[in-house]
Amino acid sequence: MKNVAILTYDQAALFELGCATELFALPRPEFQDWYQTEIVTFDSLPINYVGGLTAQAKQIRDLLAYDLLVIPSWPVHKIANDDALINAIHKFHQSGNRIITFCSGAFLLAQLGLLDNRPATTHWRYADFFTDRFPKVTYKADVLYVYDGTIGCSAGSAAAIDLGLELIRQDYGHHIANQVARRLVLSAHRKGGQSQFADTPVEHENGQFSQTLNWASQHLSEAININELAAKANMTRRTFDRKFKANFNITAKAWLTHQRLDLAKSLLESGDLDMEHVAQKSGFNNATTMRHHFRQELGISPTRHKEMFKQETK
Secondary structure: OOEEEEEEOOOOOHHHHHHHHHHHHOOOOOOOOOOEEEEEEOOOOOEEOHHHOEEOOEEOOOOOOOOEEEEOOOOOOOOOOOHHHHHHHHHHHHOOOEEEEOHHHHHHHHHOOOOEOOEEOOOHHHHHHHHHHOOOEEEOOOOOEEEOOOEEEEOOHHHHHHHHHHHHHHHHOHHHHHHHHHHOOOOOOOOOOOOOOOOOOOOOOOHHHHHHHHHHHHOOOOOOOHHHHHHHOOOOHHHHHHHHHHHHOOOHHHHHHHHHHHHHHHHHHHOOOOHHHHHHHOOOOOHHHHHHHHHHHHOOOHHHHHHHHHHHHO
C-alpha cells in the first residue's frame, strides 16, 4: 500500500490540486493496492481558495505516515517560513521517499535546496524568474517533466498528468497506467523530454495567424512548407517564426510534427489502417519516417502504441 500526501495551502491553485486528486486520490477499487491518499496542509483551517471556496484538509505537522508527497503548486513569490513544513519535507526527502511537483510547485523544493545540482523544470512562463532565483538548479527548458525516481517536476498543468502517469506506470505497470490514461481521455504515453507546447493557437488577435494554423491542422496529410504558412498568415518568415515562438515556445516545424503525431496516434487507436496508410494520412510520407518521430518524441513505436490501446479495449 502506497500512502500519498497531496500538499495544499491557503489560496492554492485549484486546477493543479484537482489533477493530483484525480490521479492519486480518486478511488479505483478495480485496482489492487491502489494509492491511499490524503489532502494535507500545514496551514490553519479552513483553507480558502479562489472564488470564495472554503475547504477542509487534514492538518499535519509531519509527513511520517506517507511514502509519496505531491506538491501541486506553490506561490512563486512566497518564502516558506513554517519550520514544521520545512523540517517535514527535509526529513521526508532524507528518508528516501519520493516527491513530485506540478507547475510552480518546484519553487518550494528549490527554495529548500532540494533541487540544487539536480535537473528540474516548471512552467515556461516562470523559467527566467526560476533560473535567476535558483542558479544552483540545473533548469531544463522545453520538457514536459523530469523525474529521476526520487524527485520529479512537471511543467504546466497538462504535463502534471503526464508526470503522474509516469509514477503510476512505475508503480503499477503499463497496463494500469494506460487504463488510467484512457479514462482521462489521454494518450497512453508522453515522454518527459517532449517539448512544452500547445496544440491550438493561444491568442486570436491576429485572425490570419490563427486561420493559418487551423488550415495546417486540417491539411496535415499534405506537404506543408513553412514559408507558405508564413505567406498565408501575411507575414514575413522571420515575423512568423518569432510569433510562433512567442505563442508556442517551439518552432513551426516542431509544432507540425506534434500535430502529425497526434493525428497518427488517433488513427492508430481508432482504425485498422496499416502503418503506411497511417503515415500518409498523418503527413509523415512513409512508415519509416513516422517510426522515427514516434521513437524520438514518444519513446515507443507506432506498433507498440497501437497494441497498448488495443489491450485496453479487450
